[in-house]
Amino acid sequence: MKSSLFIKILREKKLLLPPLSGYTDYPFRVILADFKPPFIITEMANARAIVQRNRRTMQILKIAEGKQYNGVQLVGSIPEYMSRAAKIVEDLGFDYIDINMGCTARKVACRGEGISLMKHEVRACEIVAAVTDAVDVPVTCKLRLGPSKQSMNVVALSEKLVDSGAVALTIHGRSGEKKFGLPVDLRIMHEAATVLTIPIIANGGIYTGSDAQQMIQATGAAAVMPGRGLIGNPWIIPEILSTISKTSFTPPTLQKKKEICRKHLDLLVDFYGERKAVLKMRSILPQYFSSCFFLKDLKLDVQQASNVSDIPMLLERLDDTKGYTIYDKNKK
Ligand SMILES: Cc1cc2nc3c(=O)[nH]c(=O)nc-3n(C[C@H](O)[C@H](O)[C@H](O)COP(=O)(O)O)c2cc1C
Structure with missing residues (x-):
């Protein structure tokens, strides 16, 4: 994919999906593809492990x-x-490459990766230059506002990343000292979108179509990227796309949510096998029904699930009553 096409679609559709480690794996990406997003991205993949053809990374x-x-x-x-x-990855057929400069997980940051690259600007630029030299596909970076509140260097660093070859930048509007606890700072994202010559994708705290719209208005970003709002909610894709294109969006029925959750389970089983699929469902299933009454009971029960057959049983206990979804733990 040429950079010009990437940017054209990004500016037109205004939506990129996030990398979410542990969530945007192949099974979920199959689900997401059905919702027709313009772009889908993998969870982060370690470069050295790719070079060494590590089986799990591949x-x-x-x-x-x-x-x-x-x-x-x-x-x-x-x-x-x-x-x-x-x-x-270019040879495997991927259309664009994003470089992680925002992950605060200790095992990532302590190796000089992720958020550490925001502290080591020269290294960050060397990486972007090396990657853009190696491939023809567009290269983007995903950053935070800075490594910490005391060092909010995203605008200055971004200018250098552009000079090194990045064609678009995602900015997660929080600094790095807390994972996700801080409020999103729209002001710095707005500054970045104003100063930089390439498109900015604004990320942080987007859970609805109207959040996406407000984010674009407040920051002047070319596009948005939801984060946790995508987990258990692929419908956020049509919701954001229709809000932006001013068309109508119909939220999913409970039946539809159950159907997609069930499909997600089947895909997990096919990809990972039954044991791992059930473990993964423990965190995924409650996200599909996060607004249901007695969510706590659902979370407790899904933690007890040990067989694949337990999952459809839990789904059976979810019912619609007068427009509210209720989890009835006693329902057989
Ligand atoms: C479980 C989880 C996994 C994540 N994995 C990645 C990742 O692999 N790469 C990355 O750049 N960001 C990752 N992020 C950060 C998100 O992409 C996003 O920037 C962040 O959640 C902020 O958006 P939100 O406030 O809408 O959730 C992850 C976040 C979560 C919650």
Whole structure:
């Protein structure tokens, strides 16, 4: 995919999906593809592990069929591994490459990867230059406002990343000292969108179509990226797309949610096997029904699930009563 096409679609559709480690795996990307997003991206994949063809990392790189453009997010700190991994994923057929500069997980940051790259600007630029040299597909970066409140360097660093070859930047509107606890700072994202010559994708705290619309208005960003709002809610894709294009959106019925959740389970079983599928469902299933009454009971019960057959039983206990979804733990 050429950078000009990437930017054209990004500006037109105004929506990119997030990398979510542990969630945007192949099974969920298959589900997401059915909702016709313009772009889908993998969870972060370690560059060195790709170069070494690590089996579990290569699993991350399976492309979901669909009309969308597919991205892969690379995490790493060594330009040579990053560029070699980039070439490998380009050859696999990915349409764009994103570089993780925002992950605050200790095992990532302590290796000089993720958010650490915002502290080491020269290294961050070397990586972008090496990756853009190695591939023809567009290269983007995903950053936070800065490593900490005391060091909000996203605008200055972004200008250097543009000079190094990045064609668009996602900014998660929080600094790095807390994972997700801080309020999103729209002001700095607005400054970045004003100063920079390339499109900015605004991220942080988007859970609805109207959140997306407000984010674009407040920041002047070219596009938005939901985050946790996508987990258990692929309907956020048509919701955001229709809000932006001023068309109507019909929220899913409970029956539809159950159907997609069930399909998600089946895809997890096919991809990982039954044991891992059930473990994954423990965190995924409650997200599909996060507004139901007695959610606590549902969460407790799904923690007890040990067989795949337990999951449809839990879904059976969800009912619609006068427009509210209720989980009835006593229903047999
Ligand atoms: C479970 C989880 C996994 C995540 N994995 C990644 C990742 O692999 N790469 C990345 O750049 N950001 C990752 N993020 C950050 C999100 O992409 C997003 O930037 C963040 O959740 C902020 O958006 P939100 O406030 O709408 O959730 C992750 C976040 C969560 C909650």
